[in-house]
Amino acid sequence: MAKNIQVNIVEEKTKGGVKSRRLVAYIVLGITCFFCLIWFYVLLINATRYHGEIKSGFSALPSSYLFYNLKNALTGTKPILQGMINSVIISTCTAVLCVYFSAMTAYAIHAYNFRLKKLIFTFILAIMMIPTQVTALGFLQLVDNMKLNDSFIPLIVPSIASPIVFFYIKQYMESSLPHELLEAARIDGAGEIRIYNTIVLPLMVPAMAVQAIFSFVSSWNNYFIPALVLTKDDKKKTLPILIAELRNTDYANNDLGKVYATIAFSIFPVIVIYLILSKYIVGGLAAGSVKG
């Protein structure tokens, strides 16, 4: 009996503990979400307000100048819309090339035994740490010599050699690509390239999808290299470069409504797409990283 009571007390205590812990968790999560979203709320509100209204102080309610500001932003000298298209093209190509060839590299190390395998694997791990900025100088000279300034090629093609993506996919391969499967395919007479494209790639989709999102996002965000490569033609510039040029305010560009509308234009489409796909993205990230 006495024992029973004690158990009850302990349970009550833990129950009470769980309740208060849950409350704390909700409060902290709520506050964090507030801090994640408030900036975008202010941005949205200010994008709908006229320069003079923004200047007169903050208001929590939107005004009616959203389309006026958007029109100013889109028809100004900075080709924001073209910038977004450029960013989409570069990021998509980068993501596709990057995962396809990284998986290929991973497959080479995973599936075959050859003399330099160990050496090459160690080497790739070692260069994983080299930031692209370190070689940026030589890279720029190279781009200049190849006459590829203002071209998307130097921003897309180098992603074929992405050690981190390679490493991630290789880890995934180890747990989900049995050698027996490859042997079986070979007995069926399939060629090596065919095996890679029709058997290996489909099995790698979860890992590749996650890495594709990562490389898309990092290319989408990339500012350092594109800003040094795409210097001349505004129509070739990516969105981050055009946004950064906003910071270079000059006396013809001090309409805050337009500034907010430009930032909003570069942020909200991504948010909308993300919200539509969030189920897959967040779920996919979690699923993909379990193995990683």
Added chain:
Amino acid sequence: MKKRLLALSMAMIMAVGSLAGCGDDKPAGGDPTQAPADNKTEATPTEKPVLNEDVEVVDISEEEEGKVLNIYCWNEEFKSRLEDHYPGYSKTDATHGKIGDIEVVWNITANQDNAYQNNLDETLLKQADAAADDKIDLFLVEADYALKYVDTEYTMPVTDLGIDLKELSTQYKYTQDVMTSSDGTLKGVSWQGCPGVLIYSRAIAKEVLGSDDPADVQAAVKDWDTYKATAADMKKAGYFMTATTNDTFRTFSNNVSIPWVNADKKVQIDDNIKKWVDDTKEMFDAGEIKSSADLWSADWNSGFQRDGKVFCYFGPAWMINFSMGNAPGSVDEDGNPKPDDGTITFEGGWGATEGPQGFFWGGTWICAATGTDNKATVADIMRKLTVDKDIMLDIVAKDSDFVNNQPAMEEAATNDAYAFPVLGGQNPLAMFANGAKNIALDKITAYDQGCNEEFQKAMKDYFDGNADYETALENFYAKITAKYPALSK
């Protein structure tokens, strides 16, 4: 043991010595006997070149015109001048237009941080190999870096475009001096003059000084001591003298006795620049200046608002037009009245007066790029915008600019039809015309833009109390030598 120690220390001293020697990196061929500290060259690096009047004008009437006119510039100003005032220009979109059959392509890069110059340089250096339609035909330069291009083969003498120097006789002389190369040829022309004035809020002037009449306001800002006393009055009444610490910079930097960079490519600080630092620090610490933000920033132009609490700005005519902007009765592209932007400009609340010291700011010159295949069009743009009296007066009337036409300006100065709506109906042209006569640009160098920008940025730390003057100055030297590796401290 002792011997070895001695040898070691000797070696170390030598090593340190040689390191120190490398540290101050004298330019090759520099005179080692020159004393480094007080070696401020009094004269400009080279004697000012004199314009050679009897150059032969090249006849270009036989040359065929290219299909594309590529224009490089750094903002909308020149574009709107062409759109609004050049006969036969039609706008296609934000960066394209047409003059007859010729397509006009605008390449606009912001001026700040040398972005425009770098972009222009890259293209100019490849100009010789570029296809005819990709070559730059016309580009603009500013006084801060005009010299970088004047003495190069990348700019064409205007006489090679078929322009006779006699045609340009109405222009202010200083606008031609700047663009005269060392062999005496004129390399570019300007449509505007940029004498600066003090632009003040009429409402605040009335409240604090008791009058918004330019003459009465001038009495309160007639020299720097009076200016500072007025600033203290403003502070007492709850107003700020200027919006940022950088507002007065040009009035000091244009009245220097030595250039930013001397003949040995050493950066030097003029006493008047130092005076700007001291005066500004004093006023900022006293709370008489609103903020230490950058010029053109949102914090800078917040003084335009009705409740902005800023008494005055320093600037030339283009600032009145371009920055104060939303003038009473102004309309957008579709002809609809612009909404009230909450600025005093919107009700014509500004006034203008000479201010404590005359100065000069900006100024845009039109240059023809060597290799252009549109010489006739470039020449015609030059003639229409910088010589044609009717068009130039039209610019004054519509855009409140001060144009580079001495007789026309002296005439318009007494004509009420040319009053500026932004200035509440005041006609400041006489003031500008007077200032334009006194402008001398003999202290400019090719590195001025970087020096001006970086110096203001570096001094912000001193004003904010984040660094003492010496540290801020060291930071300036570090930034300027990183920006222009050819320069040294």
Added chain:
Amino acid sequence: MKKKNRSVVSYNKWGYIFLIPFTVTFIIFQLIPLVSTVVNSFYINYRDGLETVVKFNGVQNYVKIFTEDHVLRNFGNTMIMWIMGFIPQIVISLLFAAWFSDPSLRLKGQRFFKTVIYLPNLIMAAAFSMLFFTLFAQEGPVNNIMESIQRLFGVLKEGEAYTPYDFMAHTGSVRGLVALMNCLMWFGNTTILLLAGMMGIDTSLFEAAEVDGATSNQIFWRITLPILRPILIYVMITSLIGGLQMFDVPQILTNGSGQPNNTSMTLIMQLKAHLYSKNYGVGGALSVILFFITGILSLIVFKFNGRTDEYGKA
């Protein structure tokens, strides 16, 4: 037997073939640039006006990096801002991952929370930091709101003027904003990574611990954390490499000036300044130094956190 051997060999040559794209790309776009960067670091190579000056300069560029270029100061700034952002990032992520994975808490709306906290990671850093710059301007919305709050609570009396806080003029606030942005952008990502790791832990371990009377704190410190170590190392290394490359956020926030008094100047911002003014000699020397700093730091992290093959098995 012999035949099989031969076929294995012929299969294995495909290993080399599949490595060709990686190798060729690496050599062209990374190795050659790396070599030319190193070569450049021993030369004077810059533009003066429209002329290019090139001459051999020995190790003078390296001397310059340490004296005039303040590489150590910039390295310090970079690390301080990284740590300021990384510590809250890892703490919050661990906390959230623990909450999300705790079956006894049964948090509702997990998908909503995960969606929201991952959101900032997808925002372009350039746009995010431009946004922060406008929001935190002296006359920006944040100062407006601070003024309203002070008036609401009577801190500011009627008619008393509000002095706006200049976020860009204080070392703490500039670094704090940079750290805040980095933290906001990355903690969601880290949470999801850690959560995945926690979900992968065999629940029988927790049950056994509970039976033994361990508190949830003890379980977290004694079981969850040690098992998570490989993932934590992965997070730390990627974050450190990312931190060393810190550029977009402080560059756009301070417009490349690293204000105030160069306290938010990062290594890459300095590199960008040299590349921008086409000063390839000094830029090259800085790149080489950056290369060594990255290498040394990576080695330290590897050694500090255990053997590399353990990490390899993560």
